[in-house]
Amino acid sequence: MPPRKPASKDPEPLPRSARKDLTRAKLLQAALTLMGEGRSFTSLGLREIAREAGLVPNAFYRHFRNTDELGLVLVEDVGITLRRLLREARKMDVAPRDMLRRSVSVYLEYVKLNRLQFLFISSERSGGSRILRLAIRNDVTHFTNEMAQDFRIRGLYAQLPTASLQMVCGMIVMTMLAAATDVLDLPPDQPLLEAEMSENFVQQLKIILFGATRLNDALTRS
Template sequence: MTERKHRSRRSSLERMRDAREQRTPTRERLMQAALELVADGRGFGSLGLREVARAAGVVPTAFYRHFRDMEDLGLALVEEGGLTLRRLLREARRDDLPARDIIRHSVGIYVEYLRAHRLHMRFIAGERLNGPARVRDAIRREVSRFSEDMAEDLRALDFLAHLPPRVMRLVCDLVVATMLDAAGDLLDDDLSERERERLFDALVERIRLIFLGAGAWHEEGAG
């Protein structure tokens, strides 16, 4: 990696750290309390404002200083998790690595993020299909941004340059869906280290197969 990219990686992480430091402790406690309640098996839609405030150790009126309602808190959780992960994966794809290594490198960053933000990713994985409508919509938008970022970066790398934009986007949609679908297994606390390695390798291979198939793509009626 070039020195310029090292600086870019550091500056991006510093910006994320500065943004986190600007958020108030009470806001952080409310978000963390909601994540912990969801991790105990509750659906986010079943949580009450007073319940979250009590778990965070604050009075309900303090909640309204930071969020309009519970769905507003859910949207903040989606935005925080999605933005950080998107930045990290974009930087991984921009490193000077062969395509084969970029896949493994990106999956490695993804898995590290899952482990470091277990509650956050369990929330997103669980609410992606079953959460309140506004939260589901926000998650869909974040997933769409993942795909858009990936397609843009791969075009910049001149990777699979024969694919029309529409098909490249479909390929990226499939890659992102594959990564999200793997999150539940990768976050299983009962897995041994060997089982984690097996799941990691399997995810890398699935994504490679997607790109191998994309490499053989041709439009019907062409050629």
């Protein structure tokens, strides 16, 4: 004879708030999933997202006022992802030989690992809702600033005024995002194209770093 609780039902006796967070996460994931299927976030509807999450349309309102608000949470998550990337990059610490190439391949792996998030920022950074655009731009700017700060700490380009250093980091970030965009809409498992793309990426960074070095040296001599 079964116990008081039939055991087959009641799969998760969680506190209500935990359940809420769970379905909220389902909504966020649903949006990402749909984007993974080629839809652009801007074109997603509240009903569509709820449906993908296995919910009735109205349930959406229990978590977000509208799709833009959901998008902002996604941006927030991206911010966390970027911070984690920086933290891992910092670990990679002092330069062995071809550290650049290694960084690049680590980064590209990271992009593929967080595919949907990068897809999201890549397509919404200049795309749809003004609010989202600004939020993403904000995240990217923060990322850039932290990178500049890291450069400072490591004594790289020590002669450059902060503004210039930030500009250089801005170029690096821009290049990183462009590279991410490229890997992402590369047909999957094309190791040849991907290697070529990756090599291109390395060369681009080299150019930026060369240029920055020269800028730095010019200031050193004066």
